Amino acid sequence: MTVTIKDIAKVAGVSYSTVSKALNNSPLVKEITKRKILKVAAEMGYEPNLAAKQLVRKKTDVIGLMWPTIERIVLATLVTNISKAFETTSYSMILSVDAPETAMDTFKKFQVDGMIVFGESNSITVSTENIPVVIYGVSGKNESAYPIIDANHEASMQKAVQHLVELGHRRIAYIGHLDQEDALQSEKVEGYEKAMKHFKLDENITIINSNGLNWFDGYTATDIMLEQDKRPTAIIGGSYDISGGILRALQEKGVQVPEDISIVSYDNIPQMATMEVPMTCAGVPVDVLAEEIVHSIIERIESDEEIELVKKLSPTLTERESTGPPPEIL
């Protein structure tokens, strides 16, 4: 038998409503009785019944995270960070790896107070009724019905290019997955182009399609790139995995990083520091991103005012050993 507030009440010799108040640290109960009740509760191993509480409070203090594609390491890191960020709040998080519809059903069933959705807003096909939602993705052109946390790929690319330009680079290539369907990827390429133009490097724009987001895709793309006659002195990798492949390909061809070629990677996760060559990277640090997402959904739940629809975050450039001045060109 599980112990309820009524059991505690009996033992402590008070009414159960007093127990309820004491457990919620209400100012309506005297300090000394509060302490006594808390002590009894602890001794009896009391665990509150969420269902009962939920039934009367109409609130679960639970937020659902929809995460349909679990096989990408950067997102896995983000999820871990979000989960950690929730620990300091009064909310719990539940995770669903199901298809959006199924996930939504589960969340509705659990009557979550809010939802975090990875991906574009159009991944929400079912009605969310009036459950607050925050999306992590790309704000894009067309307006979304839900607030979006945008990691600001364009600004990241700007920072990456700027860093390399300041080091003296001019021939800066971009290797990434070129996918019209994927707004995330497109924004990176466009950001790169924009930045190059901004620094008057229009004719040096070199974009290589890795045709995928995996380690090996970056590897292959780099091989192809190295065969071309005019090598760039710096490469921007479109993602953690791709940059890993780029680095490996260069190493194998005996190209020194950063002496011969510098690399900056998109994605700002701690793992960048433990790569073969610690990687300079541009992007919103994953812990900041997590904090921001968690903060946003809670604000949206608790505040009545409409929050801003698009929140573009400020990326950081973290300098490590994969970037340096370009080699002297003979």
Place this chain on the structure above:
Amino acid sequence: MTVTIKDIAKVAGVSYSTVSKALNNSPLVKEITKRKILKVAAEMGYEPNLAAKQLVRKKTDVIGLMWPTIERIVLATLVTNISKAFETTSYSMILSVDAPETAMDTFKKFQVDGMIVFGESNSITVSTENIPVVIYGVSGKNESAYPIIDANHEASMQKAVQHLVELGHRRIAYIGHLDQEDALQSEKVEGYEKAMKHFKLDENITIINSNGLNWFDGYTATDIMLEQDKRPTAIIGGSYDISGGILRALQEKGVQVPEDISIVSYDNIPQMATMEVPMTCAGVPVDVLAEEIVHSIIERIESDEEIELVKKLSPTLTERESTGPPPEIL
């Protein structure tokens, strides 16, 4: 305002207890009233309140999955499969990527009916009270307090070696992560050794430590292996990622797979089919594994009898293009 059974009752002109029965398809209510009530409920967009139901039923129909290390692709695939497997049951699954203690707290709070734990039984440090638990891991020597689903690494290795022996191989090497702490890894190596001895290939036992479970670890280990004078004609890779690295390293050195060297990988996931060279692999197919895990926890919840403590599954050898007869040796 959400619609409750009382609202339906009013509209349908019956008592709310009749509505409850009708919605649960009870034989105590006449077919015609049942239909009427169901129709009204649908029209009003009724969604049952889980908390209320839970409060009286003392059951949540929810199972928690503890998954502390989300960054391994094989486990991610398993999670996806488990999630899918639950869809055909009356249970829902919630996922926690937190540390075991935190995860356990969350699950207790949600009053899950059961828990699935990845890893060894000693990862459960907190009391599970009387929540049914099923562990996916290694049964090992010392008895566990909880039922274990064991993917039977030893038998997998036996199958891998047998397959290669039948093809005519004798010099079969094993490349994997040698970690005393990790029972999963140790069992694979031991299984390999046992199988080699079983086929009287004691003096051909070659074990190379990849010092890690990543793609690159397999890659490096293979490089080292190729420098040795007597090459094996076949390699067993300890995991999906490691095998990927092995394959890549061989390709780069111009070693043909399977003409020059055959590879069998541990881990039986669909992704094996889409590698550079479709990979022959040994292990319990991930969908079978998922079904078994889901079935076990549900059985443990619903059946009063004690279920067997250790369930060793039967691995499958899936033959693909990475294995063939050994080259003629001059």
Place this chain on the structure above:
DNA sequence: AAAATAAATAACAACGTTGTTATTTTTATG
């Protein structure tokens, strides 16, 4: 057609909380 039985529905008490209202106890006031 009245009495006995069966079938269908209604009434109501749980379940474990919270929050509001009613009562008791304590403290301050004249």
Place this chain on the structure above:
DNA sequence: CATAAAAATAACAACGTTGTTATTTATTTT
């Protein structure tokens, strides 16, 4: 030291279900 005011506690009605018991209605049986 009675009395008013304040503080502390108790009582009780929700919340939306389920399952048990009580009541009504329909169907047999004599």
